[in-house]
Amino acid sequence: MGKYFKEPSHKMTVKRKKDKITYNYDGNLEATLENSKKELEKKSESQERVFLLWQYQKAKKAHEAYERRINDLKGFIELAEKELKKRESAEE
Known part of the structure; x- marks a missing residue:
């Protein structure tokens, strides 16, 4: 990537508003899914x-x-x- 573009973080973020939850990710969905699974396992244990x-x-x-x-x-x-x-x- 060039100096004007940031690298995708492959992390999932959440926005919560009243009764609505929105999940967002940056970059590749498969990579973000794998990172999310690893984070879940790490945090759970x-x-x-x-x-x-x-x-x-x-x-x-x-x-x-x-x-x-x-x-x-x-x-x-x-x-x-x-x-x-x-x-x-x-x-x-």
Whole structure:
């Protein structure tokens, strides 16, 4: 190829819009298909995938615990305020 043209990457790209998915490729379809198969195999078996799943699950549990604590605090505050009002009215 000349200096004004780029080499085809033989990679598939995806554009997502609402309910529509468009797949694009650059260059030879057969070469892009082979590269896509290799990439799928590599990504499916990678340790990075395992690590990302572990990270996701850990973050999800931490977030759920955090939200649970917020809800517990709200519940306690509401109950404690009612109890204080009840005690104050009993003293009067």
